Amino acid sequence: MFEFFIALKYLMPGKKRFAASLISLMSIGVISLVVWLVLVFLSVINGIEENWINKLTSLNAPLRITPTDHYYSSYYYLSDSISMISDYNTKNIREKQNTEGNSNPYKYDTDMEIPQSWAKPHLNKKGELVDPVKIAFGILSKHQDIAYEDYELSASIMKIAIQRENKNLSFLTQMIYLAAICEKNPHIKHLLLPPSNEDINNFNKNLSQIDKEKLHSALPTSLSVTLENNIEPVFLPKSLKDSGICVGDRGYLSYNKNSSFTHQEQHISIYVAGFYDPGLLPIGNKCVLVNPNVTQMINKAAAVFSPDGTPMNGIYVWMKDPFKAKKWKSSLEQEFINNDIAQYWKITDFSEYEFAKDLLQQFQSDKMLFSLIAIIILIVACSSIISMLILLVNDKKREIAAMQAMGASKKNIAIIFGICGVTTGLISSIIGILAALFTLNHLDVLVDMLSAIQGHAAFNVMFFGNHLPNTLSIKALLLILIATPIISLIAGIIPAIKATKLSPSNILRSE
Numbered sequence: 001m002f003e004f005f006i007a008l009k010y011l012m013p014g015k016k017r018f019a020a021s022l023i024s025l026m027s028i029g030v031i032s033l034v035v036w037l038v039l040v041f042l043s044v045i046n047g048i049e050e051n052w053i054n055k056l057t058s059l060n061a062p063l064r065i066t067p068t069d070h071y072y073s074s075y076y077y078l079s080d081s082i083s084m085i086s087d088y089n090t091k092n093i094r095e096k097q098n099t100e101g102n103s104n105p106y107k108y109d110t111d112m113e114i115p116q117s118w119a120k121p122h123l124n125k126k127g128e129l130v131d132p133v134k135i136a137f138g139i140l141s142k143h144q145d146i147a148y149e150d151y152e153l154s155a156s157i158m159k160i161a162i163q164r165e166n167k168n169l170s171f172l173t174q175m176i177y178l179a180a181i182c183e184k185n186p187h188i189k190h191l192l193l194p195p196s197n198e199d200i201n202n203f204n205k206n207l208s209q210i211d212k213e214k215l216h217s218a219l220p221t222s223l224s225v226t227l228e229n230n231i232e233p234v235f236l237p238k239s240l241k242d243s244g245i246c247v248g249d250r251g252y253l254s255y256n257k258n259s260s261f262t263h264q265e266q267h268i269s270i271y272v273a274g275f276y277d278p279g280l281l282p283i284g285n286k287c288v289l290v291n292p293n294v295t296q297m298i299n300k301a302a303a304v305f306s307p308d309g310t311p312m313n314g315i316y317v318w319m320k321d322p323f324k325a326k327k328w329k330s331s332l333e334q335e336f337i338n339n340d341i342a343q344y345w346k347i348t349d350f351s352e353y354e355f356a357k358d359l360l361q362q363f364q365s366d367k368m369l370f371s372l373i374a375i376i377i378l379i380v381a382c383s384s385i386i387s388m389l390i391l392l393v394n395d396k397k398r399e400i401a402a403m404q405a406m407g408a409s410k411k412n413i414a415i416i417f418g419i420c421g422v423t424t425g426l427i428s429s430i431i432g433i434l435a436a437l438f439t440l441n442h443l444d445v446l447v448d449m450l451s452a453i454q455g456h457a458a459f460n461v462m463f464f465g466n467h468l469p470n471t472l473s474i475k476a477l478l479l480i481l482i483a484t485p486i487i488s489l490i491a492g493i494i495p496a497i498k499a500t501k502l503s504p505s506n507i508l509r510s511e
Helices: 002-011 018-060 075-082 093-098 132-141 197-209 212-218 221-225 238-243 292-301 322-338 357-382 384-395 397-405 410-441 443-454 474-500 504-510
Strands: 063-067 146-162 170-180 232-237 250-258 263-276 287-290 313-319 345-349
Touching: 018 322, 018 357, 018 384, 018 410, 018 474, 063 322, 093 132, 093 146, 093 292, 093 313, 132 146, 132 313, 132 322, 146 263, 146 292, 170 250, 170 292, 232 238, 238 263, 250 292, 263 292, 287 292, 313 322, 322 345, 357 384, 357 474, 384 410, 384 474, 410 443, 410 474
Parallel strands: 170 287, 232 263
Antiparallel strands: 063 313, 063 345, 146 170, 146 250, 146 313, 232 287, 250 263
């Protein structure tokens, strides 16, 4: 070890030639440039992925618990359809959860006979009917670090009257999807857009500006009767603002109620209470947030099916970190098994959602491809270390021979040039990291420059938001801090091997 330090001290102070110095600086510059580019690129990509996932899970939740076919074919669910207490209608999850007393609504002395094709009642050890809904909510209530609530989806035709000062009365008619507002959603306040001064003014002036006679003659009688009372508030996607709709505008939801012989059109009076950001929902521009009683009323009238395969009724579960959804899924699945209700529920994390699965898989594939390309570019950049160290070996032949004559081992000589390669990689990494931090802190300036050059926004606000993510990715930083020194060390091995094969006697004789 002592010989190694003597050799290092003897080799380093020597006067370098201009070519070796120039290539050394070029190597550091090239590697620093690549490190800067990789860190900025991967940090922005990782930030965009996190933003997308946060938008995706804000309204839909990172975890979704939905009834299985076993649930809908069970005695527990079907018994309401033949029970007078339940008005001969099946119940959704919220109604089941709010049921007081005995979970079995069926009365043998007053209700019709149970069909033989039905599954037998699932009883516990006490002989009571197992209630999978209340048990599931009981399990969720034990965890203080999550938020949960049942959800329900539906569909309808929406018609909203639009009239402004000095303008004729017009209507917006559109087929829309309805989602019950989840009040326990921790992100709901951020999803709802704050009302602007224009919204407040429109809300206060709307009633005085609407020609009520024309409005009453154009809208159904049922709506005209309830125009001033029992009007349901709705929150529209922000894209509908461009259609001229303002806060306070009124209209109705239309749906069909099936009877034994005919279909009857029904209407629910509504007014626009505000707008919200639908995030990355594929049907976001057509999804309206309503009170749970609205979706319940429509779904009881007629069967409605989701356009993208999303279950119409279930339970949403939110946690602070959506990336821990898979861990929560495994934990809850085990608890459901232990409580004998696993057959009634399917637990799905956001990466398995029907409308997001393909998008997230493609995003992961692209990110993996970009990471591989980054590593390949880093390898090519670090290859310049080989040229630099070979020149250094040729420049220091005499010193190497002198050290070997003084007793320095080949191992010590190899370690010296290996350290040179690693040091070059570390210095380049530090310079690249500092440059990346500076660039990320001023990323908006760079984006504005790109937008000015192109003559339009460089990044679509709908997909990337108003600002690109500018936080340094820890994963990208670890990749650089681990990969760069290792690749630099490997690049330094080739010159190191060459240095150990030099013959001291031949070199000193030639000198």
